[in-house]
Amino acid sequence: MALDIKICGLKTDEALAAALDNGASHVGFIFFAKSPRYIHPNDAGRLRAAARGRAAAVAVTVDADDAFLDEIVTAMAPDMLQLHGAESPERVTEVKARYQLPVMKALSLRAADDLTAMAPYRGIADRFLLDAKPPKGSDLPGGNGVTFDWRILSGLDAGLDYMLSGGLNAGNVGEAMAIANPPGLDISSGVESAPGVKDVRLIAEFFAAVRAARKNRAA
Numbered sequence: 001m002a003l004d005i006k007i008c009g010l011k012t013d014e015a016l017a018a019a020l021d022n023g024a025s026h027v028g029f030i031f032f033a034k035s036p037r038y039i040h041p042n043d044a045g046r047l048r049a050a051a052r053g054r055a056a057a058v059a060v061t062v063d064a065d066d067a068f069l070d071e072i073v074t075a076m077a078p079d080m081l082q083l084h085g086a087e088s089p090e091r092v093t094e095v096k097a098r099y100q101l102p103v104m105k106a107l108s109l110r111a112a113d114d115l116t117a118m119a120p121y122r123g124i125a126d127r128f129l130l131d132a133k134p135p136k137g138s139d140l141p142g143g144n145g146v147t148f149d150w151r152i153l154s155g156l157d158a159g160l161d162y163m164l165s166g167g168l169n170a171g172n173v174g175e176a177m178a179i180a181n182p183p184g185l186d187i188s189s190g191v192e193s194a195p196g197v198k199d200v201r202l203i204a205e206f207f208a209a210v211r212a213a214r215k216n217r218a219a
């Protein structure tokens with residue numbers, strides 16, 4: 001089975017090249033001003049051009065209005081929109097219709113009960129990004145480098161299309177895969193040397209860890 005991997009929060013040619021050369025299926029660009037990973041839509045447009053045909057470009061927004069989404073979509077022509085705020089199912093429907101693009105809805109989890117948040121989006125969101133709840137006091141809804149209890153995912157239906165996210169790194173991704181067997185993985189701060197600074201060595205190590213985990217599973 002194919003395993004999608006999204007490297008999120010890219011800002012430089014070097015980091016993008018590392019993500020693509022290591023086999024990322026998705027590359028993510030953050031359009032949230034408070035984030036150390038924020039990128040201007042025009043700069044993202046330049047980077048996404050280099051990714052065309054190699055990985056899907058994902059525009060990550062947080063409760064963005066139509067004007068901002070229009071600017072992003074015009075500047076970078078993403079393949080997918082990731083809605084990482086409190087967007088309602090109705091707003092997800094509206095965004096999908098307006099841009100004719102698939103939407104990945106991010107949901108934040110801590111305990112098994114939090115999975116009930118998924119129900120109203122089923123059949124609406126094309127995919128879920130299951131992330132950890134931000135720690136108290138964080139300004140960021142994502143990219144916090146914190147994990148959640150992956151065991152809560154073990155009961156999800158086999159066909160559910162989602163990316164497992166939140167605090168992944170080369171050291172823990174094998175365990176996450178063994179527990180949850182997700183169809184996709186998403187990582188940001190686990191491949192950074194400082195907030196917002198991607199590290200090509202850490203990117204390569206992450207992919208190597210994923211390959212090793214897959215090999216172990218197949219053996």
Ligand SMILES: O=C(O)c1ccccc1NCC(=O)[C@H](O)[C@H](O)COP(=O)(O)O
Binds near residue numbers: 035036037062144
């Ligand atoms: O990464 C950010 O700064 C960010 C800011 C605002 C909304 C979403 C954001 N990130 C979205 C992602 O998809 C991250 O990859 C995801 O939250 C996991 O991050 P991490 O725990 O650092 O691997």
